[in-house]
Amino acid sequence: MTKVVLSGSLKAKAGAEPELDVDARTIRELLTILEERYPGLANDLEQGVAVSIDGQIFRDDWYREIPPDAEVFVLPRLAAG
């Protein structure tokens, strides 16, 4: 199980605990679990979120592997100028 933290508005939208236990080997598996478990995240997941694995932020890479002991944060999708 990987410890996952939903950051910023995502936690409130999910109505989730501060830290989740998720059995996911890839970002895709993580997002699928979030989609099933937290309907309040549907809009954000449709528009895209960012996932930080051990401090490295990924925006689109579904099949990036999540190491078993990784520090994982789900962040609002980054926008920029």
Added chain:
Amino acid sequence: MPLDQDSNASKRDFKVVGSRPMRPDGVDKVTGRAKYGADLYAPGMLVGRVLRSPHAHARIKGIDASKALAAPGVKAVVTAADFGSVRRSLRDVLENCLAQDKALYEGHAVAGIAAVDAEAADAALALIEVDYEILPHVTDVEAAMAPDAPLLREDMITSGMDPAPTKPSNIASFMELGHGDVAKGFAAADIVIERSFKTEATHQGYIEPHACLASYAQDDSADLWCCTQGHFVVRDTCAQLCGMEVSRLRVTASEIGGGFGGKTTVFIEPVALMLSKKSGRPVKIVMDRAEVFKATGPTSSTAMKVRVGATKDGRITAGAAELCYQGGAFPGSPIEFGAMSAFACYDLENLHVSGYDVIVNRPKQAAYRAPGAPMSTFAVESVVDEVADRLGIDRIDFRLKNASRNGSQSAYGPKFGTIGLVETLEAAKAHPHYSAPLAPGQGRGVACGFWFNFGGQTSVALNVQMDGTIGLSLGTPDIGGSRASMCLMAAEELGIPYDRVRAIITDTASLGYNDTSEGSRVTFSAGMATIAASRDAVVKLCERAAKMWGIPADAVVWENGEAKPSGSNAGEFDPLSLADIAAKAGNTGGPIAGHSEINADGAGVSFATHLVDSEVDQETGQVKILRYTVIQDAGKAVHPSYVEGQFQGGAAQGIGWALNEEYIYGEDGKLQNAGFLDYRLPVASDLPMIDTVIVEVANPGHPYGVRGVGETSIVPPLAAVANSVSAAAGVRLTHLPMSPPRVRAAIDDARDGGKLAAE
């Protein structure tokens, strides 16, 4: 092939990367040959104009275009009714392009018209009859949050609150982040300072207005030329809005006269396409400056509270902030990024930031360099400065003591990897600027700033030409000298001189998808793709040389722009140059090209420290910037001149934001200063030469160590200038811009009442 990742990448011995050659687009730009958005023409082209709401908030009860359509020379009129339904994520984009049941701000587009010339279009515009029911309006972020504020959307319930509100409001969403226990942290502090701050909305201020030319054909294919930071995104967005197959729309990006985030979305492009479809003729729309101000992306204005506690020895025990950002008439202000960035420079045990995304009757905000970060950083860095002063600790030493370092938990959650904040602070402290004497009436400010940077989808094609020169096809509009940087990286990999590589930005039909040029991503991600494409080409060049020599491909190495036999069984052959191999390409297998299609991840975050000296005229409140130094971590500067240019540009725009730029609304909800005479951008005579120091702490996520540089440079200036002006004026300035009336009022208040805060 996997790209190497090396934390010492920026220290390797580069041959051309790090040099400062002339940019490939330079001659075109200084001779006027370069084509910008308004420079395209087509046979039979019509002139497009947009009818805009004169009201800040009004229900649209009906639009009658019959008189306009009957006017001489008019060929088409479009309204929102001409567009079909679109998926949820594009609904606001479409409604911002053309109002639906309500005009949500002064300048909101209501209809588009196409006529044979400008006179006919302007005359017919006045003939479109719109039946408005004027509604109460609100333009101030705090006023919009009041319980009795006029509602923009009667059904909007704030998301993110627990429990959810039962009544609608103008607060689109609420968010919180943080860690530790702030109550405990503040209780452990010897000193706690709390202040309130406000910043006004500014515009990206690009010199080139939005412009486009659309040509829709009878077979439902179309061409669109426009000024944009991301023509692939324009294509995909417009195709969906206009109900087209994506492959039938080809978009070509013009040269760009500035974007800074404001040209990452669409405004007039779908309108021009639909007008062209209805009229059967090409349609060109060019915004005037007032339209740019009234209807395209300003930043958020904000109201913020920040609280910082520290012990006497200079350790911050807790930080807290409440941030309110308005995003114009649509949800989506950059509140999350403002919240995530606010305390990112500090390694804090106890942190709490809350944020409100608020809608008001103003244009939909658009991204502006590091969206959301400059404002919250202004507030936090102002209080941090004050805490340092109150404790009698040098401002840089105080920041160094609390700075985020490798492995620190970031304010937004994850632990930082390899970062360079400490290096920028140490460079600032050692810089002669920091120890230079100041005259009476002058003040020095220091501030740090952070931005995320990102990568994204990128596609590059590299073609080996018959004479051995290289054609590089890129899909990321060049908004800061990136063509030169890509040529440098291709030349580095191929081992050839810079001037043997030529880069162009292709249209959307000629290359795989590319994300927009935003997020300080181009040198990072297009550079990564260019390196990969170059290495792909080198493999093929070695294979061709092997064929020409009749030896195995793995017996060939590429060194200094030549194929050479390598190994005991390779045999003795004279090296083959790129030109030698290219000349025989047709006989050895056909054209030689390298490709790369990647999703670039691994963009390293970046930090900067800025120093600024200013002088305040106590009688008039006018501020003069005397000296300015930008110190920023670039990871690796591929073309140092353009890195310095990004540093200087960010500082210049930040100085404008800090001192003069401001959207001013009247009681009627209308913008009072929609022009460059009344909206005061800094000009050359307002600014000193902005000094720069490039710090290079390699980003391990890039083969050369590159980090994005385009956005971080605008994060510290608001705070740095405010700290400098506060020191010079002898009173803490808390409301930006620090225009002469505002500074004078703050000085007067301090004299009269001994107040520390302005306003």
